[in-house]
Amino acid sequence: MPNNKPAPVTMDAVYTAPGYLFRRMQQIAVALFIEECRAFDLTPVQYAALVTISTHPGIDATRLSAVIAFDRSTLGNVIERLQAKEFIVRKPAPEDKRVKLLYLTKAGAAVLSEIMPSVDKAQARMLQPLKPADRKTLLALLTQLVDLNNEASRVPLRAEDALEHLGRSG
Amino acid sequence: MPNNKPAPVTMDAVYTAPGYLFRRMQQIAVALFIEECRAFDLTPVQYAALVTISTHPGIDATRLSAVIAFDRSTLGNVIERLQAKEFIVRKPAPEDKRVKLLYLTKAGAAVLSEIMPSVDKAQARMLQPLKPADRKTLLALLTQLVDLNNEASRVPLRAEDALEHLGRSG
DNA sequence: ATTTAATTGACAGTATACTGACAATATGGC
DNA sequence: GCCATATTGTCAGTATACTGTCAATTAAAT
Secondary structure, rough: OOOOOOOOOHHHHOOOHHHHHHHHHHHHHHHHHHHHOHHOOOOOOHHHHHHHHOOOOOHHHHHHHHHHHOOOOHHHHHHHHHOOOOEEEEEEEOOOOOOOOEEEOOHHHHHHHHHHHHHHHHHHHHOOOHHHHHHHHHHHHHHHHHHHHHOOOOOOOHHHHHHHHHHHOO | OOOOOOOOOHHHHHHHHHHHHHHHHHHHHHHHHHHHHHHHHHHHHHHHHHHHHOOOOEEEEEHHHHOOOOOHHOOOOOOOOHHHOOEEEEEEEEOOOEEEEEEEOOOHHHHHHHHHHHHHHHHHHHHHOOOOHHHHHHHHHHHHHHHHHHHHOOOOOOHHHHHHHHOOOO
């Protein structure tokens, strides 16, 4: 006789779902970042934006959003806050009146080089509880998974976009 | 002669950071959930709350927040929205005038049982790109890591709290 | 050259997240 | 019973995230 009753709902429907675990690790990652970097008044998102502007001086907001896979609308506010803190400046692009180009200020470059050790500490701390071999395994699988699921997010990562602001003579 | 120059900043400072990868997977997880469950008007957070109220009828908001590790303030708004959709009801606790007890409505129970297959599909899709053995490995490591880092988040998971509303005669 | 498309930055609206505070209420020590 | 303390739900404030829309501007089609 087949069992036609629906399976009873248990908390496993939450606790074992990868989506729940990723949410939880994100919470933890942000908490550790904020704790380690308290002295610098930078959030994880602001840090990522600052790094990218550092490695791509003169990038615009739309390309920046593609390079770190952050929503374009969200990024507008992030940029405003970085500008208010005087870590970046926006300059109008001479050849395209729509575009505003982003550059680090001296204070931005300074805070970036100063915060690095604390960021590294936070990143290390979140994997610390695992054995070193397991850390490597997790990081490798996670990197793969993010890459293979790239198109699934509304704002896929487009690292190539970053080069376009350097001129396209080819 | 030692090299005293600071290492140049590259995008690896972002792309290889576990915190960035967790953020990215969370984005992807939410996007897939929303896509698969579009018909049901439920977010991942609302789904988790609904499951928990289903397995713990009569739980209050504070304990609910401990059981799914969501911020108490945030959860207030989530509960309001679930109530507005008439998926849950709040009843004042007779023995404690501060507390409001949470229960599923019939509509809430119905939507929960209907949405389950779509949730499962979304959860499966986000691990789909990995080989089955790698999925198991990742999930195991992720579960470990969340558990071992539990105290690092501002709102640690307290699954035991869930039992307290059932009376404490022991 | 003119019409059409696409792009850019901005905005409004909704939904998590977290911090810190608060009034109402309960609880414990005495 | 009284007082210090803790708990509960709520609120204001800040910061991601995403949807959808818009005007200004540019590029593409013909």
